[in-house]
Amino acid sequence: MPVGTQATVKGLTPEHLAGELDAKIILGNTYHLYLRPGHELIRQFGGLHRFMHWERAILTDSGGFQVFSLDGLRKVREDGVLFRSHLNGDRHLFTPESTVDVQQALGSDIAMVLDECPPYPLEWHKARKSMELTVRWARRAFEHYRALPEDSRVNQALFPIVQGGMHHDLRLGCIEELAALGAEGYAIGGLSVGEPRELSMEIADLCVPRLPIDKPRYVMGVGLPEELPQYVARGVDMMDCVMPSRNARNGCLFTSEGRVVIKQARFREDPLPVDPACGCYTCRHFSRAYLRHLFLAGEMLFCTLTTIHNLRYYLDIMRRIRKSILIGRFPELLREFGARIPVD
RNA sequence: GGACAGGUGGGUGAGUGGCUAAAACCAACAGACUGUAAAUCUGUCGCUCCUUGCGAGCUACGAAGGUUCGAAUCCUUCCCUGUCCA
Numbered sequence: 515m516p517v518g519t520q521a522t523v524k525g526l527t528p529e530h531l532a533g534e535l536d537a538k539i540i541l542g543n544t545y546h547l548y549l550r551p552g553h554e555l556i557r558q559f560g561g562l563h564r565f566m567h568w569e570r571a572i573l574t575d576s577g578g579f580q581v582f583s584l585d586g587l588r589k590v591r592e593d594g595v596l597f598r599s600h601l602n603g604d605r606h607l608f609t610p611e612s613t614v615d616v617q618q619a620l621g622s623d624i625a626m627v628l629d630e631c632p633p634y635p636l637e638w639h640k641a642r643k644s645m646e647l648t649v650r651w652a653r654r655a656f657e658h659y660r661a662l663p664e665d666s667r668v669n670q671a672l673f674p675i676v677q678g679g680m681h682h683d684l685r686l687g688c689i690e691e692l693a694a695l696g697a698e699g700y701a702i703g704g705l706s707v708g709e710p711r712e713l714s715m716e717i718a719d720l721c722v723p724r725l726p727i728d729k730p731r732y733v734m735g736v737g738l739p740e741e742l743p744q745y746v747a748r749g750v751d752m753m754d755c756v757m758p759s760r761n762a763r764n765g766c767l768f769t770s771e772g773r774v775v776i777k778q779a780r781f782r783e784d785p786l787p788v789d790p791a792c793g794c795y796t797c798r799h800f801s802r803a804y805l806r807h808l809f810l811a812g813e814m815l816f817c818t819l820t821t822i823h824n825l826r827y828y829l830d831i832m833r834r835i836r837k838s839i840l841i842g843r844f845p846e847l848l849r850e851f852g853a854r855i856p857v858d
Numbered sequence: 859g860g861a862c863a864g865g866u867g868g869g870u871g872a873g874u875g876g877c878u879a880a881a882a883c884c885a886a887c888a889g890a891c892u893g894u895a896a897a898u899c900u901g902u903c904g905c906u907c908c909u910u911g912c913g914a915g916c917u918a919c920g921a922a923g924g925u926u927c928g929a930a931u932c933c934u935u936c937c938c939u940g941u942c943c944a
Contacts, residue, residue, distance in 0.1 A: 519894050541893070579893045587895085600895040631893075675893090706892035714892080734893035741892095756894045763897045764890085779887070809897090810886095817897050 561621030641679030
């Protein structure tokens with residue numbers, strides 16, 4: 515899932531996303547859209563889809579990640595998270611209930627429960643306390659969500675988020691509690707917070723097989739291109755990551771031959787496309803030398819072209835994975851990406 | 859011809875006796891980026907050497923000379939640039 519925090523995947527038009535990239539679903543963010551432009555304004559415009567002219571699916575994150583990333587601008591309490599706006603310092607209380615309401619106003623297809631995304635490393639006792647709070651919040655969110663009046667309720671799935679730090683017993687305990695909610699899908703959160711990559715994989719390996727197999731399983735905030743098949747091999751159905759879009763803007767391109775840091779001097783006169791094996795618009799029409807020029811000149815087209823490429827590269831990997839599964843050749847593809855087949 | 863102002867590292871530009879191999883910004887080069895406070899951030903950025911140390915040596919603030927323990931900073935002469943006046 516490409517990430518479009520502020521009702522835009524930075525640098526792209528919805529036409530890029532739906533056409534060239536053929537993305538089926540993108541992310542939005544409750545915290546950011548609540549602060550600006552405001553969920554009521556978006557409701558006025560007929561919801562996030564119409565507001566941003568995106569007809570396909572949208573998943574909105576709850577603001578739980580901002581508990582992590584805006585550490586210092588927030589206070590976690592029993593009733594919710596008290597944020598101090600990063601824009602102007604105003605105080606806003608996010609509760610499990612209000613977060614459901616805001617996402618109802620946004621009208622996303624999948625809403626996420628408010629969770630506490632804790633930092634890494636975190637000792638067992640603190641991780642336990644944090645996980646238990648996340649579980650209580652999830653229950654409250656679901657209670658509120660299910661009590662929404664039928665007539666005004668927007669059709670929307672709500673996913674709870676497994677926490678528990680890097681502690682196996684806490685993760686398993688959390689899964690047990692959340693599974694009882696009978697949600698339409700489940701997420702694993704608290705990864706991609708600075709831990710070693712093998713550890714993210716280890717936790718996914720532990721959690722994913724224990725989540726309901728007939729429901730979408732979503733690992734939040736991962737990963738590198740070569741990790742995507744590995745997560746899928748562990749039973750992951752959904753992933754999102756800012757890496758393809760953010761790195762594109764910063765000049766780091768993912769290719770079948772590894773990373774290409776397009777701003778490097780060695781590409782000054784390079785006539786080749788970013789990735790000769792890629793079929794994206796950028797690779798079909800532009801040289802590395804041209805992209806490097808755009809970067810050095812600070813041209814905004816740079817962001818557009820590189821974001822198209824990186825997202826296409828990610829989404830192509832996912833398309834290949836889906837296809838290989840359908841024709842029963844996923845193990846071969848997994849081997850091609852140099853991954854070991856999981857024990858489970 | 860005259861009167862002012864000024865010449866600093868790739869660029870802009872601070873610095874007016876020692877804390878200055880010289881602020882800051884830009885450029886250049888390299889690195890980072892994981893549910894986006896990110897078109898952001900970090901590092902390097904005169905040369906050489908090594909035991910890589912808040913190390914040693916050399917060169918450097920237009921040029922040459924001088925004053926001083928010590929000069930980008932003060933003095934003298936010269937060269938150059940800009941503005942204004944004739």
